[in-house]
Amino acid sequence: MNPNLLSDEDLRNYQKRGYLHLESFVEAATLADLQRAAAEFVEVSRGLETSNKMLDLEPSHTSGNPRIRRLNSPVDNHETFRNFALEGPAAALACSILGGPVRYHHSKLNFKWSGGGEEIKWHQDIQFWPHTDFSPLTIGVYLADVDDVMGPMGVLPSSHQGPLYDQYLDSGEWGGAMNPRDVAELDMNEIVWLTGPAGSVTVHNCCMIHGSVPNNSPNPRPLLLQTYSAVQSYPIAHIGANGVTGPLSGTVIGGTSDQKITIEGRQIAGAPDWSRAGAPTIFGSQQETD
Ligand SMILES: O=C(O)CCC(=O)C(=O)O
Structure with a gap:
């Protein structure tokens, strides 16, 4: 991994504003591979009438007029996306921003189809998949040129340092977006809309307020998103999407994990990650170390 992918100024900007906007960051050949995938x-x-686990389709989707909302977990569904996120430019960028090895969490490809592709209401991500710190960030890559009318992603600079909002509805159900009363308090003039040619990259911290408006243009707006945390940060189980983020979630990139974690100021040298190979019994582990 190239640790010098970003300038010190970029890194300072990310810390201060909670986002980065890197126009035409992905080189042409890699971009073409992602577009083909x-x-x-x-x-x-085209062979589907309704959504399945992999593809989330709009109700009006037909084989002749496909309308895809989202490809779930591209990393688990195509080698090109897997390489890009776990070994390629997105992995290198995550390591560069987080200053060392990182832990991959999940990925998705939001297509936001043409002629009305849906809005994504203002929200913060960390409530969807809490971690043991606030290092998680999401790297987005536009797979098409995106202008103002295509529903680009918008971010509220420095909001990652502000309140963490309750994203439940008044009814008590999970709403996945900020309450309109809280949104009304935001200064929308401050929103930065992240547009750019295909291959442009967005990075936003997990506490950043962000969202996007419907795509009323004649072209889809595919945005490939992959989320990482610092290696010493762990998803907290049994809350939100943690646990349903795919078999490659937890992959350590750009180094190794020493499994040390600090909770309430006390450091634990945690056991190895047994989530793939299966846990040994305590009897087996203890006998092997005799
Ligand atoms: O696709 C977008 O415009 C925003 C994506 C997003 O906010 C999310 O998936 O959390």
């Missing part, structure tokens, strides 16, 4: 799923979608 995305196009394969559009073809797959």
